Amino acid sequence: MGKLKVTEDCNGIEGLKVIEPEVLGDARGYFMETYSKRDFEEAGIACEFVQDNQSASKKGVLRGLHFQFDYPQDKLVRAIRGEVFDVAVDLREGSKTFGKWFGIILSEDNKKQFFVPKGFAHGYLVLSDYAEFCYKVTDFYHPNDEGGLLWKDPDIGIEWPIPEGMTEEDLIFSDKDKIWKGIAAYKEDRNNCRK
Numbered sequence: 001m002g003k004l005k006v007t008e009d010c011n012g013i014e015g016l017k018v019i020e021p022e023v024l025g026d027a028r029g030y031f032m033e034t035y036s037k038r039d040f041e042e043a044g045i046a047c048e049f050v051q052d053n054q055s056a057s058k059k060g061v062l063r064g065l066h067f068q069f070d071y072p073q074d075k076l077v078r079a080i081r082g083e084v085f086d087v088a089v090d091l092r093e094g095s096k097t098f099g100k101w102f103g104i105i106l107s108e109d110n111k112k113q114f115f116v117p118k119g120f121a122h123g124y125l126v127l128s129d130y131a132e133f134c135y136k137v138t139d140f141y142h143p144n145d146e147g148g149l150l151w152k153d154p155d156i157g158i159e160w161p162i163p164e165g166m167t168e169e170d171l172i173f174s175d176k177d178k179i180w181k182g183i184a185a186y187k188e189d190r191n192n193c194r195k
Contacts, residue, residue: 004043005022010088012097013102014097015117016088016116018104018115020110021111021113035076035136049074049138050137050139050140053135054135055132058126058130059126059127059128059129059163060125060126060171061171062151062173063124063174064087064122064123065087065089065148065180066121067120067149068145068147069145071139072118073118073137073139075116077122077133078134078135079106079108082126082128082129082132083106083108083126083131084127085104085124085125086105086122087101087124087125088102088114088116088120088122091119103158105127121148125161147180149181149183150181151173151177152168153182153183
C-alpha cells in the first residue's frame with residue numbers, strides 16, 4: 001500500500017476511516033491519487049462505487065443528517081474546494097456504538113477523505129465562504145428512500161463548529177433538514193424519519 005495513510009480510530013466507531021492520500025508536490029503544483037481500487041481494498045475498503053456526486057454550498061449551509069432505508073450506500077467523501085465539518089452517526093442495529101458520532105474537518109488543504117459505510121447517517125456544515133464537496137457512493141439514488149435525523153438532536157450531541165462570524169440562527173438548511181426528528185423517534189419507528 002504505502003500511498004494511503006488510513007486512520008480507523010474514529011471515536012471508537014468501527015467501520016469509519018479517515019484516508020490521507022500521498023501528495024506529490026513540486027514547483028508546478030501537486031499530484032495525488034484520490035482513488036485506487038487496489039489500495040483501498042488493502043485498506044479494508046472493498047466496495048464497488050457506482051456513482052460520483054458533487055455539490056457546491058456557501059458558508060453556513062448544513063446538509064444532513066441523511067441516510068437511506070432500503071438502498072444503503074457506502075460513501076467516500078472529500079472537499080475539493082473550501083472547508084467543511086463532516087459528520088457520521090452510527091445507526092447500525094446491534095452496534096455497540098449506536099447513536100455515537102464522529103466529525104472531521106475536510107478541506108482542499110488537508111486533502112483528507114472520509115469513508116462512511118452503510119448504516120450511518122451523514123451530513124456536513126460548510127465552514128469556508130464556499131465549498132465544493134465530492135462523494136462516491138455504492139448505490140444509485142432512489143427517490144423516497146432517504147431518511148434523516150435532526151442535526152441538533154441533544155440525544156446525539158454533535159458539537160458543530162459554527163462558522164466564524166455566524167450564529168446557530170444564521171445556518172442555512174433545506175426545508176426537510178429543518179424538520180427531521182431525533183434518534184429517539186428513529187429507534188421507536190424508523191419510518192417516522194422517512195422523507
